[in-house]
Amino acid sequence: MDDEIPWRALCRLEDIPDGGAKEFAPSPGSYSGLFAVRRGAEVVVYENSCPHVGVPLNWAPDRFLDGRCEHIVCGTHGALFRIEDGMCIKGPCTGEALEPIPFRIEDGVVFVDPEAP
Numbered sequence: 001m002d003d004e005i006p007w008r009a010l011c012r013l014e015d016i017p018d019g020g021a022k023e024f025a026p027s028p029g030s031y032s033g034l035f036a037v038r039r040g041a042e043v044v045v046y047e048n049s050c051p052h053v054g055v056p057l058n059w060a061p062d063r064f065l066d067g068r069c070e071h072i073v074c075g076t077h078g079a080l081f082r083i084e085d086g087m088c089i090k091g092p093c094t095g096e097a098l099e100p101i102p103f104r105i106e107d108g109v110v111f112v113d114p115e116a117p
């Protein structure tokens with residue numbers, strides 16, 4: 001018998017706007033949710049928690065990026081994070097990083113680690 005918990009389906013790749021981001025509510029029992037940023041076929045998924053004080057990053061639904069869509073921005077104190085690795089490059093948590101969430105894409109569906117918040 002296989003006791004492995006299956007990975008959780010997050011959404012279809014096409015549900016994440018190309019060049020934009022999408023927010024996902026916390027799973028049961030979790031405080032912070034997730035968000036994904038997509039550039040074409042490239043996707044990153046992070047926990048929606050600023051390393052500065054642990055609040056959600058977005059200031060409105062699905063609003064995680066700066067005006068040029070070049071960085072992830074925290075809506076509370078304006079920290080900027082690189083999209084590719086979540087590293088904070090400007091702001092009160094410079095040098096800290098967003099928590100990456102393991103994911104995989106199969107048949108156009110984004111799956112995350114079953115332990116993800």
Ligand code: FES
Nearest residue numbers: 050052074077079
């Ligand atoms: S809570 Fe994100 S920069 Fe302060």
